[in-house]
Amino acid sequence: EPEVTQTPSHQVTQMGQEVILRCVPISNHLYFYWYRQILGQKVEFLVSFYNNEISEKSEIFDDQFSVERPDGSNFTLKIRSTKLEDSAMYFCASRRTDQNTEAFFGQGTRLTVV
Amino acid sequence: GNSVTQMEGPVTLSEEAFLTINCTYTATGYPSLFWYVQYPGEGLQLLLKATKADDKGSNKGFEATYRKETTSFHLEKGSVQVSDSAVYFCALSPGGATNKLIFGTGTLLAVQP
Numbered sequence: 001e002p003e004v005t006q007t008p009s010h011q012v013t014q015m016g017q018e019v020i021l022r023c024v025p026i027s028n029h030l031y032f033y034w035y036r037q038i039l040g041q042k043v044e045f046l047v048s049f050y051n052n053e054i055s056e057k058s059e060i061f062d063d064q065f066s067v068e069r070p071d072g073s074n075f076t077l078k079i080r081s082t083k084l085e086d087s088a089m090y091f092c093a094s095r096r097t098d099q100n101t102e103a104f105f106g107q108g109t110r111l112t113v114v
Numbered sequence: 115g116n117s118v119t120q121m122e123g124p125v126t127l128s129e130e131a132f133l134t135i136n137c138t139y140t141a142t143g144y145p146s147l148f149w150y151v152q153y154p155g156e157g158l159q160l161l162l163k164a165t166k167a168d169d170k171g172s173n174k175g176f177e178a179t180y181r182k183e184t185t186s187f188h189l190e191k192g193s194v195q196v197s198d199s200a201v202y203f204c205a206l207s208p209g210g211a212t213n214k215l216i217f218g219t220g221t222l223l224a225v226q227p
Contacts, residue, residue, distance in 0.1 A: 004157065033214065042118075043158075043203060043217035056214060091158065095213065103215060105150075105158035 002026045006092050006106035013082055013113055021077045021109045023092030031095040032075045033103065034067065036060075036088040043091065049075065082113045116141045120204045120218035127194055127225050135189040135221045137178075137204035145206040147171075147180050147187040148215065152201045161189075161202070194225045 005024045013019050025032050034046040047057040049067055066078045075094075079086055092106040121136040139147065149161040149171070162171030167182035176191045187204060204218040 006157075031213070035215070035217075037220075040219075042219045043205075043215075045214045045216065048214055093158075093215075102160045102163075103213075107155070107157040 002104075004092055004094055004104050004106035006090075006109050008109060009107065010110045011112070013111070015084060015113055016081050019079050019082055019111065021079075021090050021092075021111070023075045023077075023106055024073055025075055025092065025094030026096075026104055027073070029094035029096050029104070031055075031097070032067075032069070033093040033095075034077045035091040035093065035105075037091070037108075038085075038088040046077075079111075082111075084113050087111055087113045116145065116206060116208050116216050118204050118206055118216055118218040120202075120221055122219070123201075123222040125221060125223045127223070129196055129225055129227050130193045131225075133189070133191040133194045133198075133223065135202055135204075135223070137187045137189065137218060139185050139187065139204075139206050141185075141206055141208055143208060145208045147178070148205040148207065149176070149178055149187070149189050150203040150205060150217075152203065152220070154200070158203065194223070196225045196227050199223055199225045 007022045032049040037043045047061045048055045064080045068076050089108045091108045093103045095103045117140045119138050146165045148163045150158045151161045162173040164171040164180035170179045178187050178189045201220045201222050203220045205215045
């Protein structure tokens with residue numbers, strides 16, 4: 001069964017460093033998302049991506065964040081200069097169409113900023 | 115605005131007990147409602163969904179009914195199993211071009227044999 005895969009499963013980084021979280025969405029899907037969950041809090045929407053551009057972003061998704069689909073298969077989230085409060089589980093998701101079809105999620109990347 | 119509130123956990127039950135996890139929502143317009151489940155070490159999986167008022171979503175013995183009058187989408191199962199132990203997330207999608215999901219905080223369910 002096709003699935004969304006995320007790497008790495010756990011990333012530890014020093015404050016101020018750049019990190020790139022990687023995702024491989026399901027191959028025939030057109031809509032891509034990043035969500036995050038700070039420990040003990042809600043899963044929060046960060047950004048959606050369609051047709052090689054951001055279609056919506058939350059107020060969390062400031063200039064420190066960027067997304068890219070560099071090669072038609074990977075979908076990456078970059079945090080330019082990490083802060084302690086960026087520590088969270090980051091989930092990638094993909095959806096085939098914009099109708100109410102199921103969003104498929106990856107297993108998540110746990111980012112720890114020290 | 116749009117938001118989801120679900121009961122806090124953890125919820126601890128014995129095998130074969132009845133399960134209810136409460137979920138209420140606030141939304142403009144006519145959202146779709148979802149329950150996602152996260153088993154240990156895995157990603158979020160769609161458990162069930164309902165796209166309009168009075169719809170009942172069901173899967174693997176779980177059910178939830180979209181109640182517009184009470185803005186609720188409570189998850190129920192008549193007889194839980196140890197294998198149901200997981201974190202359950204209630205979510206809504208307000209629709210629109212991106213169809214993003216707005217999640218509740220998640221409820222940890224632990225089922226004991």
